[in-house]
Amino acid sequence: MAAGIEDVARAAGVSTATVSRALRGLPNVHAATRDRVRSVAEELGYVASPSAASxxxxxxxxxxxxxxxxxxxxxxxxxEGAERALRAQGFDVLLYTFEVDRQAGRPRVDPSVLRRRVDGILVVGLPLEPDEVEVLQRLGHPMVCIGWGGFGMVTVRLDDRQTALTATNHLIGLGHRRIGHITGAPDDVSPWSPPVDRAAGWRQALGEAGIEASPELEVHGHFDTPGGRASMHRLLDQVPDLTAVFAASDEMAMGAILALRDRGLRMPEDVSVMGVDGHDMGEIIGLTTMAQAAGEQGAAGARIVLDMIAGCAPPQEVVYPTRLVVRASTAPPPRGRPSVVRRAG
Structure with a gap:
């Protein structure tokens, strides 16, 4: 018969509550006691049951x-990164997602969905309003934000401004001066939102190079491929002498490439394109990008929220760098390209 938690407690000379805390790595257990409990549990072949621990x-x-x-x-x-890290510690994930409509926006976060069902909260890439942060905090659970931050929340994110600076400077270094930017949605205005920081980095790089970041150079692509395609068409209509574009995501950059094909333009001979992410398809299409470790960010957020549940003080912010990956989609600007480019067909 398999040993139970009572057997471990009796052999170690402690209570069952202490055994539970020691084996789950929770605080307020003396190191010597923790070692003794773990040693006895191993000798007896006791494996803690997640459901029993719950x-x-x-x-x-x-x-x-x-x-x-x-x-x-x-x-x-x-x-995926968060789920793997949580599963390794015997935790499950309750996924709360919803439909986001470009015209109607998104629904408000409903805290009742999570009440009495979770021990902690991860918010991924979703800038919240102050009142939404407040109602989630009222649940009394540790909360970590991944991909955005603000209102004093514990945050795992990129250095978005530096990412955009590096990307835009790559294009400037190739000789480009008419560099467009495909950003997120018009309502992405939070000072802690990645598209806001990436647009600011693009403007900063242009300004430092003595290049005007005129309004017609910036369009909204909604962070998806169809949006990137439509916005690139709009950008080419507004800026016929465009020679390069920096998209705030690889998916929007892929949409921009499709728009160039629609018009019979070549990449990078006519227009250079680069993005942000390190998308799996990027290598196949030769996309220059600012690669990020998204899975590692998810795992880091998961570890932090588990540490907070265990009573550990978290870092206020964990900032991940990005890495410039140069591929075939960027090159020096073309010479003598026609000033007006019309849609094919």
Whole structure:
């Protein structure tokens, strides 16, 4: 018959609650006691049951994960990284997602979906309004934001401004002076939102090079491929002498490439294109990008929220760098390209 938690407690000379805390790595257990409990558990072949631990502690062993999308590259990779890290510690994920409409916007976050069902919360790539942060905090659970930050929240994110500076400077270094930018949605205005920082980095790089970041050079692509395609057409209509574009995501950059093909233009001979992410398809199409470790960010957020549940003080912010990956989609600007480019067909 397999040993139970009572057998471990009796052999180690401690209570069953202490055994539970020691084996789950929770605080307020002396190091010597923790070592003794673990040694006895190993000798007796005792393996803690996550469900039993949940009943004993009153915890759900579930982390709520709020995300507006699950099918976009950044979000799916963050979710996968977080889920793997949580599963390794015996925790499940309760995914809270919703439909985001370009015209109607998104629904408000409903805290009742998570009440009494989770021990902690991860918010992925979703800038929240102050009142939404407040209602989530009222649940009394540790909360970590991944891909955005603000209002004093614990945050895992990129250095978005530096990412855009490096990307735009890459294009400037190739000789480009008419460099467009495809950003997120018009309502992406939060000072902690990645598209805001990336647009600011693009403007800063142009300004430092003595290049005007005129309004017609910036268009909204909504962080998806169809949006990138439509916005690139708009950009080419507004700026016929455009020679390069920096998109705030690889998916929008892929849409921009499709728009160039629609018009019979070549990449990079006519227009250079680069993005942000390190999308799996990027190598296939030769996309220059600012690569990020999205899965690692998800895992880091998961570890931090588990540490907070265990009573550990978290870092206020964890900032990940990006890496310039130069491929075939960027090159020096063309010579003598026609000033007006019309849609094919």
């Amino acid at each position: 009943l004993a502690s009153g915890r759900t062993r579930t982390i709520g994960l709020i995300s507006p999308w699950i099918n976009r590259w950044f979000f799916s990779n963050v979710i």
